[in-house]
Amino acid sequence: xxxxNQRVVLDRAGFAALLQALAxxxxxxxxxxxxxxxxVLDAIAGIDDLPRGVGDDQAPGHYRLRDRGDAALFxxxxxxxxxxxELLPPRVPLVQIRRSATGLAIExxxxxxxxxxxxxxxxxxxxxxxxxxxVLATGAHPDADYAARRAQSFILAVHCGSPAGTCFCVSMExxxxxxxxxxxxxxxxxxxxxxxVIEIGSDAGRAILARVASRTATTDDVTAATAVTDHAATQMxxxxxxxxxxxxxxxxxxxxxxxxxxxxCLGCANCTMSCPTCFCTSVEDTxxxxxxxxxxxxxxxxxxxxxxxxxxxGSARPSLRARYRQWMTHKLATWHDQFDSSGCVGCGRxxxxxxxxxxxxxxxxxxxxxxxxxxxxxx
Amino acid sequence: xxxxxxxxxxxxxxxxxTIARASRDLDDVFTFEFDVPGGFAFRPGQFNMxxxxxxxxxPISISGDPATPQRLVHTIRAVxxxxxxxxxxxxxxxxxxxxxxxxAWPLDELRGKDVLVMTGGLGLAPLRPAxxxxxxxxxxxxxxxxxYGARSPADILYRDELARWRGRxxxxxxxxxxxxGRDWYGPIGVVTRLLDGLPLDPDDGVLLCxxxxxxxxxVRALDERGVPRTNIWVSLERSMKCGVGLCGHCQxxxxxxxxxxxxxxxxxxxxxxxxxxx
Numbered sequence: 276x277x278x279x280n281q282r283v284v285l286d287r288a289g290f291a292a293l294l295q296a297l298a299x300x301x302x303x304x305x306x307x308x309x310x311x312x313x314x315v316l317d318a319i320a321g322i323d324d325l326p327r328g329v330g331d332d333q334a335p336g337h338y339r340l341r342d343r344g345d346a347a348l349f350x351x352x353x354x355x356x357x358x359x360x361e362l363l364p365p366r367v368p369l370v371q372i373r374r375s376a377t378g379l380a381i382e383x384x385x386x387x388x389x390x391x392x393x394x395x396x397x398x399x400x401x402x403x404x405x406x407x408x409x410v411l412a413t414g415a416h417p418d419a420d421y422a423a424r425r426a427q428s429f430i431l432a433v434h435c436g437s438p439a440g441t442c443f444c445v446s447m448e449x450x451x452x453x454x455x456x457x458x459x460x461x462x463x464x465x466x467x468x469x470x471x472v473i474e475i476g477s478d479a480g481r482a483i484l485a486r487v488a489s490r491t492a493t494t495d496d497v498t499a500a501t502a503v504t505d506h507a508a509t510q511m512x513x514x515x516x517x518x519x520x521x522x523x524x525x526x527x528x529x530x531x532x533x534x535x536x537x538x539x540c541l542g543c544a545n546c547t548m549s550c551p552t553c554f555c556t557s558v559e560d561t562x563x564x565x566x567x568x569x570x571x572x573x574x575x576x577x578x579x580x581x582x583x584x585x586x587x588x589g590s591a592r593p594s595l596r597a598r599y600r601q602w603m604t605h606k607l608a609t610w611h612d613q614f615d616s617s618g619c620v621g622c623g624r625x626x627x628x629x630x631x632x633x634x635x636x637x638x639x640x641x642x643x644x645x646x647x648x649x650x651x652x653x654x
Numbered sequence: 655x656x657x658x659x660x661x662x663x664x665x666x667x668x669x670x671x672t673i674a675r676a677s678r679d680l681d682d683v684f685t686f687e688f689d690v691p692g693g694f695a696f697r698p699g700q701f702n703m704x705x706x707x708x709x710x711x712x713p714i715s716i717s718g719d720p721a722t723p724q725r726l727v728h729t730i731r732a733v734x735x736x737x738x739x740x741x742x743x744x745x746x747x748x749x750x751x752x753x754x755x756x757x758a759w760p761l762d763e764l765r766g767k768d769v770l771v772m773t774g775g776l777g778l779a780p781l782r783p784a785x786x787x788x789x790x791x792x793x794x795x796x797x798x799x800x801x802y803g804a805r806s807p808a809d810i811l812y813r814d815e816l817a818r819w820r821g822r823x824x825x826x827x828x829x830x831x832x833x834x835g836r837d838w839y840g841p842i843g844v845v846t847r848l849l850d851g852l853p854l855d856p857d858d859g860v861l862l863c864x865x866x867x868x869x870x871x872x873v874r875a876l877d878e879r880g881v882p883r884t885n886i887w888v889s890l891e892r893s894m895k896c897g898v899g900l901c902g903h904c905q906x907x908x909x910x911x912x913x914x915x916x917x918x919x920x921x922x923x924x925x926x927x928x929x930x931x932x
Contacts, residue, residue, distance in 0.1 A: 369666040374707050378748045379670035415913070416665040416898035528929045555902030558666065558895050562708040569708040571666060576901070583903060584893050587733035591892060591906075597931030605905065612908030 277481050282492035282500075285471045290348075290461070291322035292487040293431075293473075297392040300483060302429055305361055306394030307354055312340060316356040319394065326351065333439035333512070333623060335632030349395050349463050352439035353622050357551030358400055359407060361391055362424045366574045369420070369558065374567045387420060392429040396457065398450025399442075399622040401432055403551030405455055409614045410554050420573075429479060432457040436503040440512030441623030443636060447517065449620045451507035459484060462500035472500040513623060515636040516643075520617075524608040524639075527647045528600065536638055537596035539631050544577035546625035546633075547602065552618050553577070578602050603635055665898050668705050668750035671726070676745050679811055683776065684741060685717070685729045688751070693723035697758035698783030699889060699917040703897045704728060705750030706743075710736045713894040713912070715780035716754060720787055726751070729779040729811070755897045757917045759784040760887055764859040768796035770852075772872050774803040774845050774864030778811045780889050780916075781863050789825065798825040799852065803845030803868070805832045844868070846875040854879045862920070863889040870927070873920060883921035890916050890923070907932055 277283065285293060298304055298321070306319045309326050319325065330343040331351040343350045373380040396404070404425075411418040412425060435444070435451035444450030453460050458480030461471040472492050475481045492500075547553040557576035562569045576583060578601050584591035592598050610618030619635075626634045675687040688694075696716050705711040712734065718727030732741035743749070761784060769788055773781050788798050800819065804810045810829060820827040828848045830841045841847060845868060860881060862869050869888050876886060892904035892911040904911040907926035915923070926932050 370664065370668065372668075372705075372707055372750065374748075378672060379707060379750060381668060381670060381750065383664040383667045411900060414899055416896075416900065418900050419664045528932065554900070556895070557901065557903070558711065560708050560710055566708060571711075573666070573901075576895075576903070578902065578905075586891055586893050587731075592931045594931060601905070601932070609905070609908035613910070 277475060277485055279475050279481060281475065282497055283473050283484065283489040284492045284496050285461075285473055285487065285489050287322070287346075287469050289487055289489055290471050293459075293483065294319075294321050294392075294394065296483050296486040297429060297431070300390075302390045302392035304392050304394055307349070307351070309340065313338065314340065314351050314354045316354050316358065316360060322348070325349075325394075330437060331439055333441045333627040335441065335626050335634045336629055337632070338627050345465055346469050347437075347463060347465055349433045350437050352435065352437055352442055353397055353399065353624060355549055355624065355628055357549065357622075357624065358393055358396060358404055359551055359554070361393065362404065362407065362428070363411065363418075363421055363554060363556070363575075366572055367420050368570050369573050370571045372569045372571070374569075384420070386423040387427070389424075390427045390429065391424070392431060394431050394433075396430050396432045396453065397435050397622070398432070398453035399435075399444045399447070399620040400551055401430065401453045401455050401457060402447070402449035402620040403622070404430075406552045406614065406616060406618065406620070407554060409616070410552075429483075430457045430459075432460040432476075434460060434462045434500070434504050434507075436463060436507050438507050438510045438512065439623060439627070441626040441634075442511050442621065443513040443515050443623060444621040445508050445511050446513075446515040447617060447619055447621030452504040462503050464496070464499050464503065466499065470496070472496050513621075513626070513634070513636045515619075515621070515639055517617065520639065521608040521611045523643060523646060524604050527642050528604070530642050530647050532638060532641045533596045533600045535641070536599050536633060537594065539633055540579075540595050540599050541631060542579045542581075542595050542598065543630060544579040545628045545630060547577040547579060548575065549624035549628040550606075551620060551622060551624070552606075555583070578605070603638065606635075607639065665896065665900065666752070668703070668752040670748050671751045673743060673745050673747050673749065676743065679729060680809055682732045682741070683729060683811065684732070685727060686740075686743075686749070687718075688726040690724055690726050694726040694754075695723045696720065696754035696783075698761060698787055699758040699780060700754035700756045701780070701897070701916065702726075702728065702751050702753030702755070703894070704730075704736075704740070705752075706736050706739050707748070707750070709739050711750070711895070712736045713755075713897055715889070715916070717779045717782045719790075720783050721790055729776070729782075731776050753897065755912055757913075757915055759861055759917055760859070760919070761787055765794045766796065768855060768858040769798050770854070770858055770860045771798070771800045772845060772860060772862050772864075773801070774868040775805070775809070776811060777864035777868075777889070778802060781861060782812065782815075784861055785819070789819065789822070792824055797853075800825065800827045801845055801848040801852075802827070802829045803831070803848075803864070804829065807831055807834050807838050844871065846871050849875050849879060854881060856880045856882060856885070858885060860886040862886060866890070866927070873924075883924060884919060886920040887917055888920050888923070890918065
């Protein structure tokens, strides 16, 4: 019987067997795969669908895949896709309402019953999932669909060995080593034999791992695994000092930098779509041709759209300046007030996928460099 | 990792309710009443999400009497896509209802104190349950004053009821309008004008609801009269899609107006209201 604190080693065939064991256990496998010139999170059949020797170059407004010239299966930083695609899907039917002569018949959408194994979750992403758990599943009115998906998820984390130019998980204390609630966590080792050092995080993880042939990790294996993430921690492309960040931003709600960034921002919402913690949604109605059956669908929304804060008479935030400020101050400041943590995990997606390369670490630094003399928020 | 997250009920599931009575209050304002034999318990100041089949859902404050929960009452202004369709509905039509949501007026906290209700336009609708409670528990409170501002005499909401309250000898009701013809005998101006000469004590509790600009000026006037902001409560309006803190639309600074509000003690929300477009 494997011990929770035990570390074991799987070779490539063993890792393939682990994925197969998860599939045999009734999990749909979702993991990284190459598609559309990017590493996307999609259904995978097994190890052959994982990217092989593919890395990613990321910079503000820039993303390219590159050939690493090795056999790495997890040799990239992060996908443009976040795991919220699985847990808080872009569109989810909530409730169907049928109109008849006798009134309205309400039928809540059935709870999802799909066991999904998340393959290759990074430390930053694990932190993002924990944040969304707090936002969506622990309040007085939890999101039923999210909670059901979450309860059926199996997480195979893979510690990050290849941060990108837009990464700053070290600043946000979320990586590169995944901590928190994983079932299994792997470190991919490429020196010498291609192998994975596996940590066990839960009984479910232990049970799956027990089904595949493994060997006990040696001190050398564990040292090598630690070295991977230790090295990764030195490869951060960005940094964002967080000391006093909440108060800094709340004291600078009228800082001229907001207009500066608004002049560049397109209001396209890419940052919010790619962000692994952004949770804002809207609900819309669609009716069938008869007009009798209406389906209420929850879909992703973004605080960058013009109608996001619309009340009769107009939007509460007509300017892009206000919308960008809302996004960034929510992420980095008011999130603390609401959920006792930052809303940012340092994954860098919002920087990479901003078409004009707006970099929130740079925006924060600009405000930090020249804070307003006094707080308007206190007035 | 599979977590021990609670199995949750669908927060968006709604209850079909048949409009029992529909009445017109003003040109663009109407009231729906629903009979709820089992009772629809709520606290004054709370709101429901009301759904029109195939059109959409809107947050509407509850305007009924908290002492008669068997009758759910909503007063609605036709201003948007959903409420304009509602405007065409009649008794017998069915809406989807879910709620009640949000924070309430601090009626327990105000016991023993003088209470000033200050409201403008449709702001009287979310305050009606609070007023009915105050008057029904008259002995629990000190002096009760209701100041109401409307655009014109024809725009006075709940006119009959205001007149009835005004006829009581145990509360004071004053109304003011922005403009009027010769048949108006009351004062003309903004609602803050009604504070002139009104006895006010710093210890009084003030319940405030109306257009945001009206509430700003009212707070300013109350500042001048020495009423601390810790004794003023306001009800705010923001975009809401879920009503329960999941969708993010209603955020005002660090606050979710749907669950932390819509009723706030003013000192707690004032910093956020002072930042333009927050």
